[in-house]
Amino acid sequence: MSHCTKFEFSYVNEETIAKAFGKMGIKPATDLVSVFTSDFSKKILGKIGYMGKQQFRAICGQTADKFNLFVCKIEEGSYKLLIERGMISSDDEAIMADLALSFQKAYISVAIDETIRRIDASGVPARVKETFQGFEIEFGPNYEYGIHVTFTGNEITEEVHGVKGDICTKLTEELESLLSSPTTELVTEWKPEYTVVHEEQTLQILSANL
Known part of the structure; x- marks a missing residue:
C-alpha cells in the first residue's frame, strides 16, 4: 500500500449529484427550495406567498414511494442533502436514513x-x-x-x-x-x-x- x-x-459536484440520482433510478430536476421554520409557516404562510427564511437552488427528485430528495446548493462547491415526505409515518425516519445512505453510496x-x-x-x-x-x-x-x-x-x-x-x-x-x-x-x-x-x-x- x-x-x-x-x-x-x-x-x-453538480454533475456527479445528477448522475447519482440516475444510479438510484430517479430522474433529477432543478428547483428552488425554501426552508421554513415551522409547519405553520410552510403550510399556511406558504400558501399566501411566504418564501421561508432561506431559499436554495437544488437538484431534486422523488422516489417511487413519494420521498423527496433535495441536494441544495449552500454555497459554491458545497451541497447538502435534505429528504422529506408530505405525510410522515412512524417508519419514515429509518427509511429516510437508508435513503440518505443510498444516495451517498450512489454519489x-x-x-x-x-x-x-x-x-x-x-x-x-x-x-x-x-x-x-x-x-x-x-x-x-x-x-x-x-x-x-x-x-x-x-x-x-x-x-x-x-x-x-x-x-x-x-x-x-x-x-x-x-x-x-x-x-x-x-x-x-x-x-x-x-x-x-x-x-x-x-x-x-x-x-x-x-
Whole structure:
C-alpha cells in the first residue's frame, strides 16, 4: 500500500449529484427550495406567498414511494442533502436514513466510475467491485493493483495497494476532488512504497497518461 488517506465527505459536484440520482433510478430536476421554520409557516404562510427564511437552488427528485430528495446548493462547491415526505409515518425516519445512505453510496459510485474511466483511458484495464463498506478499484493487466474506498458516516478512507512511486497520488486526485471540499483537510499516511521509483511498465503507462 502506497498511502492511506482519510477525509470528511462532502457533496461538491453538480454533475456527479445528477448522475447519482440516475444510479438510484430517479430522474433529477432543478428547483428552488425554501426552508421554513415551522409547519405553520410552510403550510399556511406558504400558501399566501411566504418564501421561508432561506431559499436554495437544488437538484431534486422523488422516489417511487413519494420521498423527496433535495441536494441544495449552500454555497459554491458545497451541497447538502435534505429528504422529506408530505405525510410522515412512524417508519419514515429509518427509511429516510437508508435513503440518505443510498444516495451517498450512489454519489461515491459515480466518483469511482470517473476514476475507472481515467485509468481505462490511460490504456490500463480497470474494474470495480462493491464491498460491504465501499468499493474496490482493481487495475493492471492482471488487476494486481487496487484502490480501496470505504465510507463510514461522513468519513472517507482511501487505500492504494501495490502501487510504487508518486503515481499513487495521481490515481486518487479525481476521488478527492469529487468527494471533498477544497478546504477539507486530507490526512495521509505514507507507506515505504511511496519513495520507490516505479519500474513496472503498467505504472509507467499510468504516470505518463493520467
